[in-house]
Amino acid sequence: MDRNGLEKQCLEVRRLIVKSVYEAGSGHPGGSLSGVELLTTLFENFLKFDPKNPKSDSRDYFILSKGHCAPLLYSIMAFKGYFPVEELKTLRKLGSRLQGHPDALKLPGIEVSTGSLGQGFGVAAGIALSLKIDKKVNKVYALLGDGELQEGTVWETAMAASHFKLDNFCAVIDSNKFQIDGSVETVMGVEPIKQKFESFGWECVQINGHDLKQVDEAYQAFLSHKSGKPFLIVADTLKGKGVSFMENTEKFHGKAPSPEEFEKAMIELGEKAL
């Protein structure tokens, strides 16, 4: 998909995130909105997958390690035909396949259930190791939050991915600078992320996670790198990107908009409310 198409798609994904969280009455819009360009670009232009055959041997693996941002993943999966867009209305409701955090047993296309932070990252690395020893060419991608880096197992995994030279593994940090209790730097600083991973033996790039050109180039860099190291994209992003009152605050980390806020958000996103 070209840049123009991606821009439109990203806007549409943002609308679906806000709508589905509003319909659900709860959820995590802030970190979903910050990762839109990162994930839309991945699914549109890089990740190999087949919604009709989600377990295909030739697929690449994507794992949403920051599982609370399920509305972001669900919105993109709906677009790609894993399930009807209409189904987004069932998010977080009794009996729905769209659980508050992704559930691999309920929704085809989810590789592993996530939500407990740090775990998806380690699982993704394990998949990468298995593919590597089988000499397979499939790639593994994981999306993490910056706050998530506070989990200790993240660093156990970072060490092991480097030890096993998992150059088929690309981790993306959606560094939106906020977590539920406040700014990451005030809660428990994680910077400098890039240098930390470099010292753990990773090949790293740092980009603006909303600049589609930079996002595209970062994935290209992963696919063409020959360093023999696992690859990290540190993406500086804006929490709540696209909805002015959700931006740069922890307020909408885990909260749905009120009816008035929803109305305002949809207007900002170029659509009249439902």
Add this chain to the structure above:
Amino acid sequence: MIKKAMREAYGLKLVELGQKNQTIVVLDADLSGSTKTNLFQKQFPDRHFNMGIAECNMLLFASGMSIAGKTVFASSFAMFAAGRAWEIVRNTIAHDKLNVKIVATHAGISVGEDGGSHQANEDIAIMRAIPNMRVLCPADAYETGQIIEYASETEGPFYIRLTRDSSPVFLEERKTVFNPEKALVLEEGKEICIISTGLMTYTALMVQELLKSKNIFASVIHLSSIKPLDEKTLLQSVQKAKLVVVCEEHSIIGGLGSAVAECLSEKSPKKITRIGIPDVFGQSGKSDELFDYYGININKIVEKIEKIF
């Protein structure tokens, strides 16, 4: 009687299975010499991964490798495989029914001299509470081999609890066959029903013999599968018993004693006594000294039974 450690049987069985099944990979957390996965490592260095002292990450990698199609055995001491990594076992391995076999060695107080920090007396309780998890506790090295083979052929998560010490290989001559749905009735006797798991089953048989010499007749039921629990055999076996005695090398809270009490109190209330580690942390000592100290050796159990029967 021949004595052999369950972990030894585990390592040897892994080597045997590794030849037949190319999808088997084995992960360890810097204890491969103790868990005996080093036997597999020697034979199949490309399919053994030492994850270093990082049990949580070991089980995350195990999860990922199972998603990519591997049959994964992951080992460490019970304290760390079950204790430290519990939430990963719960949220990833058990929740998604992943094909990961956690084989935990050095369970219980028989670890001995290492002391309380290494004596996992709570692992059955915390593993049993997790949906989808099967909890197996072999009686000897012979049954360990059967259980490891069964786990390798059965899709889904397992927690298999092994101990450190060499212990009598007594089930071999009885030619028992492991079946998770069928508890082993090793001895029949009307008055008392002794139910046991793990290496305590051998002790239970010795208790039964000693009681017999005192004209007290007990049956001995070995439950290697604590979950799922063979309630049918359990209920049949206790039918005529005046006293049910549950023996395990585990805390009296949450283990086999609790599982049996839960079942019987709802379906066939009986007088039950739980033989196990009291609600305390362990301590250093030789394993036989500790079994005596905590009242779970043959003489102490017989004493207790005589007192309450």
